[in-house]
Amino acid sequence: MKVLHLSTSDIDNGGARAAYRLHQGLDAIGCTSQMLVRAKFSHDSTVIAEKSLLTKLGPPSSSLPLRLYPNQNSAMFSPQWLPDVLASRAKEIDPDIINLHWVCNGYLQIETLPKFNKPLIWTLHDLWPFTGGCSYSKECQQYQDTCGDCPQLLSGKSQDLSRWVWQRKVKAWANLNLTIVATSAWMADCARASSLFKHLRIETIPLGLDTDKYKPIDKRFARELLNLPQDKQLVLFGSANPASDPRKGFDLLRAALQQLASSGWQDRLELVVVGSTRPQEPIELGFPIHYLGFMHDDLALATIYSAADVTVVPSIQEAFGQMASESLCCGTPVVAFNATGLKDVVDSQQNGYLATPFEIEDLANGIVWVLEDPARYQKLQDRARAKGLQEFASEVQARRYLSLYKEILSQV
Structure with a gap:
């Protein structure tokens, strides 16, 4: 054929x-x-x-x-x-x-x-x-x-x-x-x-996707390669135009992260943005933002997912949510809204968290829920990789x- x-x-x-x-x-x-x-x-x-x-x-x-x-x-x-x-x-x-x-x-x-x-x-x-x-x-x-x-x-x-x-x-x-x-x-x-x-x-x-390429990489090693801090919990977001594409939901994520920064998480979190370079007008969250630029190399992307502690995909509409599936295959839990295509990718409280659409407070709650319990986090990682192998290979x-x-x- x-x-x-x-x-x-x-x-x-x-x-x-x-x-x-x-x-x-x-x-x-x-x-x-x-x-x-x-x-x-x-x-x-x-x-x-x-x-x-x-x-x-x-x-x-x-x-x-x-x-x-x-x-x-x-x-x-x-x-x-x-x-x-x-x-x-x-x-x-x-x-x-x-x-x-x-x-x-x-x-x-x-x-x-x-x-x-x-x-x-x-x-x-x-x-x-x-x-x-x-x-x-x-x-x-x-x-x-x-x-x-x-x-x-x-x-x-x-x-x-x-x-x-x-x-x-x-x-x-x-x-x-x-x-x-x-x-x-x-x-x-x-x-x-x-x-x-x-x-x-x-x-x-x-x-x-190729699950032999998108697979977990040692977190410490991944962060060394990307020059990211070892002592922070890293939130990953991806978009070519974070501040100018409303569909990708960056305004909702920004509000959620600002909420976390004012409630005791400001010294624990940092944001990593892939797909975009640093904007001329700084975005204030209350903690640092690392801009990694655009990547289309699979190994580089797998390294970024592995370096992160949680990937947030706050899209308003998404046909599927490929960033979410890539992250799960790398063993990194995903937080998204319980809407559109992402509902098929993320299993809430199994390999991530699906927040109430489009509530900023619940998006913030989802990030905390994923990160706050180390024992639960390990289970989320294992289930994320398992779903990737079963459904997205x-x-x-x-x-x-x-x-x-x-x-x-x-x-x-």
């Missing part, structure tokens, strides 16, 4: 790494797998970079329609209007089945999907495939109907860009041989409620996909 994965890139962000890990996992169990990407950052010969002029024009052209909405907020919105050459490139590769991943930011035009003439699987890394253009809908549920009067565009009109994008999807995707794979129960429920995907087959398969994910591919192809 020959599988082709379509993704905007391979390893430079969470969605890309998720696609690449599945690609690697399939290859490891003997399935012929390739990736076709716009931006290649790995040195993997099975990843093909599409370098046509249209592909290069995608990112700068993608946002042009958004200029009609000068008051839009900063959330990701992708019209996907520019033509592409992916159908012809896929025809040259001639796979048996095509697995779509995150293909926004001008990479794949909506109208290209029926041109593939192959069975399609779409792994949902966000909500974009079934919305009128947004990656995360926040409180809006208009994707369950027709989209329009988009709160992220602040359009004030029913016939706006989101309605146009939604209508294009309805028209172009009416007769696709398309199967949806959600990465969490929450994502599956959202897809089933959507007007675009409610009639399609929807499966749930968690994201996988790359081979487990790859075999579930391979079984699904075979079933779909048997019906063609």
